[in-house]
Amino acid sequence: MTTAIFTTTEGEYTVSTDKSRLDIGVIHGFLANESYWAKDIPVSVVQKTLAGSLCFGIYHQDRQIGFARLITDYAAFAYLADVFIIQEYRGKGLSKLLMRTILAHPELQTLRRWLLVTADAHALYSQFGFTPIPNPEKFMQLHNPDVYTK
16 A cells, blocks of 8 residues: 655645545535535545545645545556545646646556546546446446435
């Protein structure tokens, strides 16, 4: 597992893997109230996801304004999840900064496969080489979409 903190700064914005900087309130607030994929997620579950992931916070000065996390073995595979920029900072190219930083992380350069699921950000991810799965019939899932509302 990674221990080194990776940071990139462009202008007024910084992306960092330093978990001590993460604002759980911002992350949980967005995921539980604004995302379509984690509606009503409990804060305790968010905390567990952060503990088991390589997390990337994006900051304007000291304020967290976005987030992404990778579930990875650091050798061959990564699943990109929970990517967001808060509403008031959208349209400034920050999701691209976040993606450039994630893909440049030195401990992820040997990954053979990256996966993600998106309903509406195909144009963003395709700029970074993501493509539709050519043989989706090979992939399987066990999905419980209502787990947080039971």
